[in-house]
Amino acid sequence: MLCSSELSLAQSLPSILLEDKNQEYIITNKLGVYEEVISDTIKKETIEIIQSKNFKVFEKDILSINSGKHILWVKIPFQNNSELEKWYLEIGNGLADIDIFIPQNKEEKSSIDFEKTSMGFSLPFDKRFIKTNVFLIPIKLPKNEVTTIYLRIESDYFQAPFRIAPVEYYLERNHKIDLAEGIYYGFAIVMVLYNLFIFFTLKEKSYLYYLSYLLFLALAMAQLRGHFFEFLVFDLPIMNRYVPMIHSLSGIFASLFLIDFLNTKKNSHFFHTTLHIVISIFSLALIVSLLGFKPIASLINQIIAGLSTINALAAAIFIYYIGYKPAKYIIVGWSFYLIGVLLFVLAGAEIIPYNSFTSNGVLFGSAIEMILLSVALAAKIDFYKKGKEELQGKMLELIENENKRLEKRVNERTEELNVVNEELSINLERLNEQHLLIEKKNQDITSSITYAKRIQDAMLPSLEEIRKCLPNSFILFKPKDIVSGDFYYFKQVHQKIIIGVIDCTGHGVPGAFMSLIGNDLLNEIVELKSVTKASHILDRLNQGVVKALRQTDTQVRDGMDAAICVYDIETQILEYAGAKNPMIYVQNGELKVIKADRQSIGGSLIKNEFNKKPFTTHTIHLKDNQDTIFYLFSDGFQDQFGGENDKKFTIKRFRNTLLEASKLPLNQQKEFLHTILLDWMNEETQQIDDILVVGFNCLKTIKK
Incomplete structure (x- = not known):
């Protein structure tokens, strides 16, 4: 329990009214936000001090943190006019460290006691109030009273709405979300296993690159949605420091797949070079992540991810127009993925509405991309098969023409050979006579040596x-x-x-x-x-x-x-x-x-x-x-x-x-x-x- 300063020092914000006990309230644009300055020379803010700060109303639908480490303090005053006292506050992104300060009732009105609870990215998963991929915080709000809670959010990448609702709302909504995400992950696993089987069957390295890309793409999606932490590294939060590696490896294998699939070494020296540059930059991000510089690695990944997607799309379009038809599947697949990324980015910037579709744009785009890239691999094999058949047809035609020409020459040479054969027949008779003579001598020599063996x-x-x-x-x-x-x-x-x-x-x-x-x-x-x-x-x-x-x-x-x-x-x-x-x-x-x-x-x-x-x-x-x-x-x-x-x-x-x-x-x-x-x-x-x-x-x- 931490004791605050006097209430008179706190800044006032409009209270968030809770009228209907069955309703969901999206409260992001009503939050009070204050950004703490990060410095080794400046003392860190505490709950005692923060209450006297000037919190400004956020007025946006999505709270976003990008481009490096930030610390935000959030002030939320609730006015509960409903009959329900137990509400659940949801912070729709689990990629942060959060301290929750919930006021406790006291008889003295001059000060408030706060109960602090910490959870997040750098703490074990079981520290959370409710074990889910987002932060879901139970709050007791007395009827007809104003209750103000404070949140301290520390992250280098964070994008989420805030809402408060009764528990029934989350049960109904999460049921649908879990079903959709389960279908996505199940589909990704099936695609990885399917392409692994094809790789062992055909020994075609394109399938190895593709299934590696699929694996790390699915892990990247799981990391962004909090499932990587929830199901894979829940007892090792230190692993969250190195999650940019997943995105780097996804980019590396995507580029290797494109180099092999589009045969850029043969079809385009320029794009062959640019794709190798992309691999080098992703590798740099991988090394930076391994060294523990997560914010820098994340920034490199974010910059190169967008550029590499556009570069891949341009490479596929160019190679398609020079005659390699399977590249059309890369064009369509990467376009869907790029559209999904743009929807997600634009929704986060509030340029377009942030809803279930736009917030899951990357998920939908990557799922369609998985299907189309798998079809592309099959089309590649069919393309080369048809090319081989056409080449075989031309070779057969050439062979037939050459056979006719040779047949004519053979007939001419046959007459000449008949004359030579007569001469050879005579010489062969002579050789047979000499062979018999040599064979007789060999038998005599062998007999002599065999007799010598008896002596020995x-x-x-x-x-x-x-x-x-x-x-x-x-x-x-x-x-x-x-x-x-x-x-x-x-x-x-x-x-x-x-x-x-x-x-x-x-x-x-x-x-x-x-x-x-x-x-x-x-x-x-x-x-x-x-x-x-x-x-x-x-x-x-x-x-x-x-x-x-x-x-x-x-x-x-x-x-x-x-x-x-x-x-x-x-x-x-x-x-x-x-x-x-x-x-x-x-x-x-x-x-x-x-x-x-x-x-x-x-x-x-x-x-x-x-x-x-x-x-x-x-x-x-x-x-x-x-x-x-x-x-x-x-x-x-x-x-x-x-x-x-x-x-x-x-x-x-x-x-x-x-x-x-x-x-x-x-x-x-x-x-x-x-x-x-x-x-x-x-x-x-x-x-x-x-x-x-x-x-x-x-x-x-x-x-x-």
Whole structure:
């Protein structure tokens, strides 16, 4: 409760007479209005001070606030001569912050107590007396007495009539208004969903721009009529500071729709530029709104909204007259919208009467615009469809004429070709004879290579022979051609088991020759000379290749990459030495790699072979880790192309694959790796190199 100053200081206004308890009274032109000066240096007016101010009769039917923030004080003296004491004061716009000062009865006549109630745009919606989109204030007016109330209205955009009536009047009237607005919002939602469905069906971006424009246009209408605050952000009044964003986004998507629909890039460079300028200005308003400068953002939106509507109408008219007929729907739709806006503005300025039709001009205009723009999109598709059909007709006519001309030329050329065909027939017979001869030679060569494969297979140890000593082992061997440049080696000398994987230079027949040389040299080194240390085997093999191919005297640079393991059954120690081929082993679920020496067997350009470093022996004690799984391999698997992007399998992916394989029993790992390889290569990719993978562990190792 606030106490006022003496009554004698207050300015008098003609009282508003309430005679009939069933009647509605429009009182806007009888209000007393005083505008408070907004300044950081001037003290804000209070109810104690404001009563002494000079209120002037407003004398207009609509109270309007535009172009920036304003504070108005309104004084309303009521003389209730009716039998009804409870009346309802309506302020027909919810886009403001309002303080209501209602006098309370007191026995002392020298002063009046006022009860202050605040509600509005920056307060939660449930602070209102009656939860509706406009301000509806219940007031008790004693019979045959004068009751003066004060209102403090703060807003940057406000346009509304004031009326007082019994509650029955509002119930009857609002029923009709709610029905009309419900139809509008329902129609807008249906149009958005309908065009969203068409967008997903046709993938036409015009529909995306249009439905986005529809959505934000409907939200803008809801914001202007107070429903946005009432139904969407009632618990977050701070969101009302940013409502210009809705109008900015509506303008942006409207301009994008026009650019795409009217194809301004092709049809009019001038309007293409102006529409992009409009988008830039709306974007500026959007940024200003996000930064919290609501009055400035609202002013920018109001200015550019009118100009952009006229610009859109001019663009549609121009493009219609240069031949794009669907633009007529834009002309009609934007005209209705512009008329609706003009009716609303003119009614607010009291140039034309302010009634249910003129005050809802924007609503009616936007509804008609929604329908016509939707029809325009359908007309656009029909326009291009007809244009396509006409073009197809012309193309068919051109094709027919061209076919006739070609037919004549074909007949002429046919005679010439008959002569050439006779000559070709003779040449074809000769080619067939040569083809048969070449095919016979190919068969002979293939037979020879196939027989060479039998020799190579006989050279390689069998899996049964290996598994007699290493029961837990597998070999994945896939030559690229009939014979292979990769080969695996196995021998047991006393208590030592020697197993290796060797990758010779090249593949096919040249590689196979090298594999024979390598296998013979290894047999000589291991069996005849009893060399069983891993690094020494590679050293001797290197010397043997250089000598066998006379690489110190010739330009023959073929060689081998190799990985050799020697397992001592008695000491349970495994030795490894590698020439560019590493060894991978999995111990206790962890994958480990032993790198090979970075030098090959043979193939050196250095004529002085003694400059080559000896190979390195790596040892692994397996007394407590005999379930360790070892993998020796050539580079064929990791270099194989395939997958979705036809890239190499890579050593990293190969290591991960071996880690996964190690979780399976050794007798299943070969099939697992083979399946991975086939899936990677798919049906279209060809094998590019010989592929060899040997896996084993030393459990249950048997000494012959």
